[in-house]
Amino acid sequence: NNQNHVIPGNYVSVVVVMIPLPAQGHLNQLLHLSHLLSSYDIPVHFVGSATHNRQAKLRRVHNDETSHPIQFHDFDIRPYPCPPPNPTATHKFPSHLIPSFTAAANHLHRPLATFLHTLSSKAKRVVVIHDSLMSSAVQGVDTISNTESYTFHTVSAFAVALHSLERQGLFIGSSNDKTTTLYDGYFPKELNVASMEECFPKEFLEFIGSQFRQLPKKGAGKIYNTCRVIEGQSLEVIERVEPQFRHWALGPFNPVKISSSMKSCSSHSCMAWLDQQEPRSVIYVSFGTTTAMKDEQIKEIAIGLARSDQKFIWVLRDADKGDVFDVGKVRKSKLPEGYKHLIGDRGLVIRDWAPQVEILSHWATGGFMTHCGWNSCMESITTGVPVAAWPMHSDQPRNMVLMTMVLRVGVVLQVWRQEVVTADAVEEVVRKLMVSEEGEEVRKNAEKLGNVVRQSVEDGGESRRELEAFIAHITR
Numbered sequence: 001n002n003q004n005h006v007i008p009g010n011y012v013s014v015v016v017v018m019i020p021l022p023a024q025g026h027l028n029q030l031l032h033l034s035h036l037l038s039s040y041d042i043p044v045h046f047v048g049s050a051t052h053n054r055q056a057k058l059r060r061v062h063n064d065e066t067s068h069p070i071q072f073h074d075f076d077i078r079p080y081p082c083p084p085p086n087p088t089a090t091h092k093f094p095s096h097l098i099p100s101f102t103a104a105a106n107h108l109h110r111p112l113a114t115f116l117h118t119l120s121s122k123a124k125r126v127v128v129i130h131d132s133l134m135s136s137a138v139q140g141v142d143t144i145s146n147t148e149s150y151t152f153h154t155v156s157a158f159a160v161a162l163h164s165l166e167r168q169g170l171f172i173g174s175s176n177d178k179t180t181t182l183y184d185g186y187f188p189k190e191l192n193v194a195s196m197e198e199c200f201p202k203e204f205l206e207f208i209g210s211q212f213r214q215l216p217k218k219g220a221g222k223i224y225n226t227c228r229v230i231e232g233q234s235l236e237v238i239e240r241v242e243p244q245f246r247h248w249a250l251g252p253f254n255p256v257k258i259s260s261s262m263k264s265c266s267s268h269s270c271m272a273w274l275d276q277q278e279p280r281s282v283i284y285v286s287f288g289t290t291t292a293m294k295d296e297q298i299k300e301i302a303i304g305l306a307r308s309d310q311k312f313i314w315v316l317r318d319a320d321k322g323d324v325f326d327v328g329k330v331r332k333s334k335l336p337e338g339y340k341h342l343i344g345d346r347g348l349v350i351r352d353w354a355p356q357v358e359i360l361s362h363w364a365t366g367g368f369m370t371h372c373g374w375n376s377c378m379e380s381i382t383t384g385v386p387v388a389a390w391p392m393h394s395d396q397p398r399n400m401v402l403m404t405m406v407l408r409v410g411v412v413l414q415v416w417r418q419e420v421v422t423a424d425a426v427e428e429v430v431r432k433l434m435v436s437e438e439g440e441e442v443r444k445n446a447e448k449l450g451n452v453v454r455q456s457v458e459d460g461g462e463s464r465r466e467l468e469a470f471i472a473h474i475t476r
C-alpha cells in the first residue's frame with residue numbers, strides 16, 4: 001500500500017509530477033524514473049495526452065505488480081497536428097513530428113498549471129520533473145507555492161556538455177563543414193563531433209532554441225539519465241559551465257540484472273531462440289523508434305547480415321511509422337524476396353516491438369548494431385554489450401563519439417554519413433564487432449564497464465548514493 005498517494009483531502013509531504021515529451025525514447029526514460037521514485041514510496045503523477053499516456057503504458061517494460069502504481073493523467077488537449085512524413089525530405093530526422101512536439105508543449109501549459117495549483121494545496125512540496133524540450137508547458141511553475149522544478153535531459157551528459165559549450169561559444173575552429181573542434185581544456189581536441197546543423201534540421205534547432213530559452217529561471221536543478229562512472233568527465237564540464245544549478249546523475253534508471261541461468265523466462269518467442277544459441281554469438285540489430293528506412297537501405301542491411309555469416313535478431317519496423325501518434329499511412333518495410341528462406345534459422349526478423357533489454361541481457365547476445373539513441377546506449381552499457389554504431393540524427397552522432405572514442409565500447413560504421421549504406425559496409429562492421437581482434441577488445445571494455453555500472457547501483461555504490469541523496473533532497 002502506498003500511503004503517500006494523493007487522495008482528495010489528504011495532505012502528503014512530497015509529490016512528483018513528470019512532464020514528458022511525447023516521443024517514445026523520451027517517454028520511456030521518465031517512466032523508468034517514475035518507477036524508480038515510486039519504489040521509494042513517493043507518489044508520482046505522469047502527465048500528458050490520452051494518446052501518449054496510452055503509448056507509454058503499452059510500451060512500458062516494468063512489471064507493475066512489483067512497483068507502486070504511477071498515476072497517469074490524461075489531459076484533454078486537442079489532438080496534435082501530425083502530417084504524414086515528407087517523402088522528399090533530405091534529413092533523416094523525423095521532421096513531420098515537430099508540429100506535434102510544439103503543440104504538446106503549448107497545449108499542456110494551462111491544464112497543467114491548474115493541476116499543479118490543486119496539488120500544491122495538498123502537499124508540502126510538489127516536485128516537477130520536465131523534459132528539457134517541454135519548457136513551454138511549465139512556464140510559471142516556479143511561482144506556484146511549494147513547487148520546485150527540475151529539467152530532465154533525455155540525452156547523454158556528453159551531448160548536453162557539448163551543447164552547453166556551443167551555446168557559450170566555447171568551440172574553436174571547424175575542420176570542415178560537418179565537424180567542429182572542441183575547446184581545449186574541456187575535452188580532448190582530437191575528438192571531432194558532428195555539428196548541430198548536421199544532427200538536426202533547421203526547424204528542430206529552432207524548437208530546441210525556443211524550449212531552452214523558456215527553461216524555468218529559478219529551476220531547482222537538472223537531472224540526467226547517466227551516472228558518474230560512465231560520464232563523470234562530461235558531468236564535470238556541465239558543472240563548470242552551469243554552476244548555478246545542482247546537477248543530478250540518477251541513472252541508469254533501468255538497472256538490468258544479467259541472468260546466468262541458461263534458460264530465459266520471457267514469453268517472447270525470440271528468447272526461446274536465443275536460448276538455443278552459443279554464448280555471445282548473436283548480434284542484435286535495432287535502430288530505435290524514430291528511424292524510418294527506405295526499401296533500398298533495408299535490402300542492403302538484409303544482404304549484409306546474410307553475408308556476415310553471424311547469427312542475428314533484427315528489429316525491422318514499418319518504414320514510416322510514427323510511434324506516438326497515428327501518423328496516417330504506414331508503409332510496410334519490405335524484405336527481399338525469399339529472404340527468410342535464405343537465412344533459415346540463422347536470423348530472426350522481428351516486425352514489432354522487441355524486448356530489447358531482455359535481449360541485451362541474454363548471454364547469447366554478443367553485439368548490438370544501434371543508431372546510438374541514448375536509451376539504447378545506456379542499455380548496452382549496463383548489459384556490457386559492445387556496439388556497432390550507425391547514428392542517424394539528433395544526439396546520436398555525438399553519442400557515437402562517446403561510445404566508440406571516449407568509452408571505447410564500440411566500433412563505428414565508417415560510412416554512416418552516406419545516403420545509403422551498402423551491404424558490404426554492413427557485413428564488414430558486423431564481422432569487425434563479432435569476430436575480429438578489435439571486436440574482442442571493445443567487448444572486454446564493454447563487459448568491464450557493464451560490471452562497474454551494475455556495481456555502482458548496488459547498495460553503497462556511487463550511483464545508488466547519488467539517487468538516495470536526490471530522494472533525501474526532495475523529501476527534506
Ligand code: UDX
Nearest residue numbers: 025026155288289290353354356373374375376394396
Ligand atoms: C530518441 C532519440 O532518437 C534518441 O537519440 C534520444 O536520445 C532519445 O529519443 P529513439 O530513437 O527512440 O530515441 O532511441 P532510443 O533512445 O534508443 O530509445 C528506444 C527505446 O525503445 C529503448 O529503451 C529500447 O529498449 C526500446 N525499444 C525499441 C524496445 O524495447 N523494443 C523495440 O523494438 C524498439
